[in-house]
Amino acid sequence: MRRYFGRKLLIYAITFVLAVTVDWAIPRFMPGNPVEILIARAGLKAESAKLIYSYYMKAFGLNVPIWRQYLNFWIALFHGDLGVSLWLFPQPVMKIIKQAVPYDILLLLPAILLSWLAGNKFGAYAARSKWLDNTISPLAYILQATPYMWLGMLLAWLCGVRLHLLPFSGAYSNAMMPSFSWSFVWSLLQHWILPFASLFIVQFGGWAIGMRNMIIYELEADYSHYLEALGAPRKLVRSYAFHNALLPQITGLALQLGAIVGGALATEIVFSYPGIGFLILQAIQNHDYFLLQGSCLFIIIGVLLANFLIDLAYVLVDPRTRVGMQGEG
């Protein structure tokens, strides 16, 4: 087990350092000084430009040697300081992100968990009968092939515009302020359904296919044949196969997180849903590089953490990671 974790932690550590370094380095080594670019785009007059220039340089720590900037970046990171936003100056990036995070959690957590659970269940059904397999599998493949944002657009158009069933923009009605009232919660839910559905449906397809394949593989394993030869009922054989097939699906979940993040980003754009994805879009459009960097770094750390948690869960579930051979008794 030590070996298992040791290796994983090493990967995460290296990835983390690399990600932070890339995040820090890119804007600095791109042609031009980010502050200069900003000021040029704002089209300021020479005098005021000079003032604002030196102010920003100091504010963003760009007037010290490179190695010192790198060090400062790390120090700030460990203090939870991701810099100050340009677009929403003088709000700190961290504060802006914190406001967006709850919406992401509200959207992503149920979407990922429920699609994983439901997809696996359906994949298991598909592996059970030829008829089910021929109906569920092609559908699942098509779902897997559907781009997240397109499904979002379809849902927004069908349910929102044509059928006037559900709202398709924002996280809650423009007429409201966040509060703990029932009407707010209801509005929240209504705005949540369509983006949730987009994410859920596409991922569902992927998990169903994966599970179906894994179960077929497990049903052909030696231990399945042995149980069948000893007359074990189909239920027992299937339940063993299902449990064993879940294991690679857990690692699969960890590996898919990167792709899911991309999908969430696209979905948030379609629905103007105020998560970090939407924040990133606005950062790009407003040339707010610090907000962009901070948000990206935040996401990367989040993904690494989620990976780690999933690895922990995996150790609990697969005994093979915990024990080694004891030898002749």
Next chain:
Amino acid sequence: MAQPRKQNEALYFMRRNAKLQIGVVIVFLFIILALVGPLLTKYQPRDYVAPGAQPPSSEFWFGTTSFGEDVFTQFVYGLRSTFLVGIVGGGLGTLIGILIGFTAGYRGGIVDEVLNMLTNIVLVVPSLVVLLIVAAYLEVRGLVFESVYIALFSWPWAARAIRAQTFSLRSRDFVDLGRLSGMKPLKIIFTEIAPNMMSYLLLTFILQFGGAILTAATLDFIGLGPTEGMSLGLMMNNATTYSAIMLHMWWWFIPPGLAITAIVGSLYITNVGLDEVFNPKLREM
């Protein structure tokens, strides 16, 4: 030797596999549309052709955008770039995956450990996020850049599959026989291992191809695609930005997304069909 019989057997099953046939036909149709389409239209994607927001008509088969551009023209040009990214990005990703996966599988030992770690690192990183950081600073981005970028983040999937296959083939008897009879390693690779991996490489490429198309669509949609040219993802981006959904302009955003779903879905189904052809255990009796 055993090769001609295997090829005949493969062809026999290919002709009978419904999934394979349907999938290939659909993809083929779109390829034809991508090649021939631009010849069917006299406009360029960004030309003003008629007053905006017109639904499909006999003159403009896919209607017009809010700016009076011909959606059909955009569509067929977009198809071209989609396939290009798929081939270049998917092809490059497969190539890198082959190199790394095969080396790791064949050499084993410390080489395998290091390459494995590299693969895992690239896997963990959410590629979109890193691209955001890189692309946001680039003033000009080309189709090639996008393809290369996609390949740089999608190869781990190919590498893993190929590494596993190499491992299982490496310890097979006929490879040992080759080694025992003194064949040079390169010769063993080309004459004994490669033919058995051909089918696997094809399957891997198809998956990479489909994945590249999907990723490119998402990148283009967010606005980080090529700065010039047209693509299906860009069409959807424009449609969203200019409220096509609310304005009931379904002809603007349904065709591009539908095309991507159809192409990638067909690729996936073709993949399953091919897998059945190559892997006897999956075939129905």
Next chain:
Amino acid sequence: MSLQVKDLTVYYQTLRGEVHALESTTFGIADGEIMGLAGESGCGKTTLGQSLIFLHPPMKLIKGGVTLDNKQLPIGNMERMNNFRFKKVSIIPQYAMNAMNPTRKIGKMVADLLKSRNVDFKSLLPELKRRLDLVKLSYDVLDMYPIELSGGMKQRMVMVLSTMLNPSLLIADEITSALDVSSQKAVSEMLVQFRDRGYCKSVIVITHDISVLYQIADTILIMYAGQLAEKAPTDVIVHSSQHPYTKMLISTLPEVGVRYVDKQLAGIPGGPPLLLKPPVGCRFRERCPLAFEKCLEKPPFVETEKGHFVACWKAGA
């Protein structure tokens, strides 16, 4: 007779046609008899073993029947056969080392299996422990995962599990093939102990290694290319066989102490026929030194002396 097999014919469905893996086999095994089933690779011995307990696609029952303890075994019917599996007929499979679910503790798996067959695990536990003692496994294994055991330990565990319900017929498929010589001896002897203590009544020991059979089998059945060649008590097979194939097979066994310069090891030239379109008549005739025209007609499996069956027109020659 405890086990009576009559005219059993099983083919494999393949894309190129049917492979005649088992052709009209008829033989019997007495109560408490350990019969070795030997032959070259591909002679049909595993097919025969599998047919008796788990005849699944691509195997197809063409004709023939099996009776165990005077009751018909519905080997062609996967559903009905379930009543007999584990309780009346059991198997120690070729893949015994991978036969246990890797993610389940062994004790838990045994309990699951027994419960699913409507057997109370708790009441069987003391007996289970006694048998673990016999095979020299500590009770702790029940609390372990298969990965924690060595190959030999896993095999012994499977031996105990397969015989838990005291089946009338036990099929032991290549259980010594993957073991070293001293383990082979230990496992073979355990098998005999099982039979002596009544954990199983009759045993079919499938192997290509005749020296193992020499140690533990009462009788040996030699198969060739899907047909039965000879069945006789072990001593008779080894020292006074009547089928030309058996004679050549025995003579190919190296003797300890004999060196190549003194006596060269005889082989049997040629190879067994493909069973997709098997040759007519006796399938050994193309390699047989005694073959003549009558061999185009398949020789019946007849009893030439008490307990000695041979399928050859020139038996005893």
